[in-house]
Amino acid sequence: MTIDIVILAAGQGTRMKSLLPKVLHPLAGKPLLQHVINMAETIPDSNITVVTGYASEQIQNSIAGKDLKYVYQAEQLGTANAVQTAAPNLDSNGITLVLYGDVPLISTKTVLSTLKVVNNNTMGLLTVVLEKPEGYGRIVRDRKGDICGIIEQKDAMPQELEIQEVNTGVIAISTNLLQKWLPQIGNDNAQNEYYLTDLISIANKAGIKIEAVNPGTPEEVKGVNTRKQLSKLERFYQQKQADRLMVNGATLADPSRVDIRGTIFCDVDTFIDVNTVFEGEVKLGKNVSVGPNCLITESSIGDNVKIKANTIIENSTICNDVEVGPFARVRPGTLLGDNSKIGNFVEVKNTEVGKGSKISHLSYIGDSQLGKDVNVGAGTITCNYDGANKNKTIIGDDSFIGSNASLVAPVTIGKNATIGAGSTITKDIPDNELSVSRSPQLNKSGWERPKKKK
Numbered sequence: 001m002t003i004d005i006v007i008l009a010a011g012q013g014t015r016m017k018s019l020l021p022k023v024l025h026p027l028a029g030k031p032l033l034q035h036v037i038n039m040a041e042t043i044p045d046s047n048i049t050v051v052t053g054y055a056s057e058q059i060q061n062s063i064a065g066k067d068l069k070y071v072y073q074a075e076q077l078g079t080a081n082a083v084q085t086a087a088p089n090l091d092s093n094g095i096t097l098v099l100y101g102d103v104p105l106i107s108t109k110t111v112l113s114t115l116k117v118v119n120n121n122t123m124g125l126l127t128v129v130l131e132k133p134e135g136y137g138r139i140v141r142d143r144k145g146d147i148c149g150i151i152e153q154k155d156a157m158p159q160e161l162e163i164q165e166v167n168t169g170v171i172a173i174s175t176n177l178l179q180k181w182l183p184q185i186g187n188d189n190a191q192n193e194y195y196l197t198d199l200i201s202i203a204n205k206a207g208i209k210i211e212a213v214n215p216g217t218p219e220e221v222k223g224v225n226t227r228k229q230l231s232k233l234e235r236f237y238q239q240k241q242a243d244r245l246m247v248n249g250a251t252l253a254d255p256s257r258v259d260i261r262g263t264i265f266c267d268v269d270t271f272i273d274v275n276t277v278f279e280g281e282v283k284l285g286k287n288v289s290v291g292p293n294c295l296i297t298e299s300s301i302g303d304n305v306k307i308k309a310n311t312i313i314e315n316s317t318i319c320n321d322v323e324v325g326p327f328a329r330v331r332p333g334t335l336l337g338d339n340s341k342i343g344n345f346v347e348v349k350n351t352e353v354g355k356g357s358k359i360s361h362l363s364y365i366g367d368s369q370l371g372k373d374v375n376v377g378a379g380t381i382t383c384n385y386d387g388a389n390k391n392k393t394i395i396g397d398d399s400f401i402g403s404n405a406s407l408v409a410p411v412t413i414g415k416n417a418t419i420g421a422g423s424t425i426t427k428d429i430p431d432n433e434l435s436v437s438r439s440p441q442l443n444k445s446g447w448e449r450p451k452k453k454k
Contacts, residue, residue, distance in 0.1 A: 002094035003046040003115060004175060006086045009033050009101030010053030010073040015226045021055040023101035024062050025230060028237050029261025029279055032224060035104035037065045042108045043097075043115075049089045050101070051082045078193030079169070080185045087179060096175045098196065102224045105233060106170070110215045114172045117211040123177070123203055126170035127212045128221055135225075136166035137197055139212070147210040150197040154190040165212075167197060168221040177208065245272070250284075253292075267303075291325065299330075302338075319355075337372070354397070367409065368393040377403035377421065384409045396431065 013022020023033035030038075033050070040048050052059050053073040060070055073085045083098060090096055095118050099106065114124040125147065127139050138160050140149040150167045151160050178199070185198045200210055215221050219236045222229070235256075241264070242255035249268035252258055257274040266284045273292040280298035284290075288301055291309035298315045301307070305318055308325030315332035323341045324330060333350035336342060340353045343360035351365050354372040359365055363376055367384040370376075374395050382393040383406055393407050396415035401407075406424045413419070417429045420436035429435045 001045065002091040003043055004086075004090045004094055004096045005040045005043065005046050005048045005099060006083055006090075006096060007033070007036055007040065007048065007050045007099045007101050008079060008082045009059060010051050010076055010082055011102075012054040013102070013225065016224075016230075017227070021059055022224065024055075024059060025224070025227075027104050027224075027230065027234055028241075028259075031062060032104040032230075033059065033101040034063055036099055036101055036106065037063060037068070039106060039108055039111070040099065041065065043111060046097075047089070047091075049086045051086055078187065078191070079196035080182060080194035080198065083178070083196055084182050084194075087182065090175045090179065092176050092179060094175050095172055096178050097172045098170060100169055100223060103168070103170075103221060104224070105222070105237060106220050107216060110213070110220055111170075114170060114213045117213060118172045118174060120174055120177070121207075122209045122211050123174070123199075124172035124213055125200065125210050126168040126215060126221060127165050128168055128215055128218050129165050130218060131164065133164050133166045136168075138163035139165040139167060141165075146204075147200060147212060148204045149201040152189065152191075152195065152197065168215070169196070169223075170221065171196070171199065173199065173203075177203070177206075181206075245270075262298075273309075285320070294325075308344075331366075365393075367391065368395065370395045371397035371399070371415065373398050374401070375399075376401045377405065379404035380407070381405075382407045382409055 009023045011022060016022050016025060024031045027035060040046060049069045049071060051071050051073050053076055056072055069089055071085050073082050095115060097115060114126050117124040135153060137150045137152045138156055139147055140151055142148045181199055181202045184202055185194050187194050203210055222233060224230045224233060238259055241260040242252055242258055245266050246252060248266055250266045250270040250272060253273045258272055259277045262278060262280040264278045264282045267286040269286055270284050270288040272290045275292050276290050276294045278296050282296050283300045285301055285303035287303060288305045290307045293310045294307055295312045299313050301318045302320040304321045306323045311325035311328045313330040316330045316334040318336045319338045321339045322336050327344050328342045329347045330342060331349035334348050335352045337353055337355040339356045341358040341360060342348055345362045346359050347364045349366040351368040353370045356372050357370045357374040359376040361378040363380045365382050367390050368382050380401050384390050391409035393409045393411055395413040398416045399413050400418045402419050402421035404422045405419050408426045411425055412428045414429050414431035416432045418434045419425060423435060423437040425435060425437060
């Protein structure tokens with residue numbers, strides 16, 4: 001049976017105090033709406049329709065998804081009106097599930113539980129009991145305990161405000177019933193809006209059972225209306241990720257000071273210090289040590305790697321037994337071979353560093369290929385850009401590059417070659433040769449420094 005998932009994402013979110021649409025505000029580095037879509041794509045036999053309104057084009061350009069359909073709600077006249085906008089995309093013989101673009105943490109398990117109860121005689125309603133249900137519509141039950149309606153907070157009487165079971169807004173219903181009942185919903189309420197929650201009372205009068213389903217945690221169904229609420233959900237999400245890492249064998253110096261903005265795969269006996277941020281897909285091998293204040297993005301880290309404080313690694317591969325940092329930057333396209341070392345204030349970009357090679361301090365190595373056991377002295381740079389094109393530097397095995405050398409690409413340094421400190425190399429160097437390129441040293445006696453004019 002087809003599952004039509006309708007995600008409501010039309011509102012601006014004025015309480016966010018932002019020009020950015022609310023559903024595009026990031027949680028763990030990803031837009032709120034993207035979280036919902038990623039979850040929805042895990043539901044078998046589903047089609048996804050997103051209802052947009054404010055900044056519709058911006059939303060569509062910012063969200064990734066396969067075979068997404070978008071519909072436009074010209075006026076925000078309520079949730080029922082939003083679903084009605086999506087009605088042409090719905091299969092009358094299927095089930096419709098309504099989700100919200102600002103409720104990012106709902107799980108596949110919860111959604112499947114909600115869908116499971118749906119048939120022609122039963123609809124699913126996701127509810128949750130909150131100690132402080134401020135702002136939520138209250139679930140009204142009859143004397144038998146069956147759900148018979150939902151009352152919005154603005155329309156509720158004092159005794160109804162004491163109800164702690166609340167509506168999350170998530171419903172699952174046979175599409176033929178939804179299409180039949182949507183036209184019956186009116187806007188006779190404090191907001192003059194068409195509430196989707198009116199379906200509950202309509203279903204109750206029609207003898208359809210409303211089956212309540214509860215989420216695993218309240219945070220799954222909490223929406224984001226303010227930056228404070230977004231911050232609380234962010235902390236909840238990050239704590240869950242930290243807990244997962246620790247269960248899998250990682251030690252975190254402070255679980256509240258690690259941010260995972262993507263997916264991290266972590267092997268055993270890894271140590272992660274404070275204020276480290278992981279972005280995109282990151283893999284950490286066994287016995288990895290990550291120092292404080294590091295940023296690791298879309299990279300693979302091998303076993304026994306030591307990443308020292310204040311290091312940035314982006315879109316790179318770090319092999320086994322490597323040492324990086326402190327204050328190093330490993331830029332995209334870099335591969336650091338086994339037992340290599342990138343030291344303090346070294347920047348490496350689009351470079352392969354061979355096994356056992358070392359760039360220990362204060363160097364820039366870009367668009368290069370280093371063989372094994374190369375030693376690069378402090379202050380060395382590869383001059384890889386001629387103002388129009390990037391050029392490559394190749395350094396053979398066992399070569400020694402003296403301090404403060406400039407290698408003007410394209411250039412090839414042979415195996416076991418030596419470059420004297422302070423040299424500017426513009427021509428290839430054969431294997432086993434020494435190359436020194438310096439101007440003669442001039443000493444002048446009696447030299448007086450210039451003085452400031454009075």
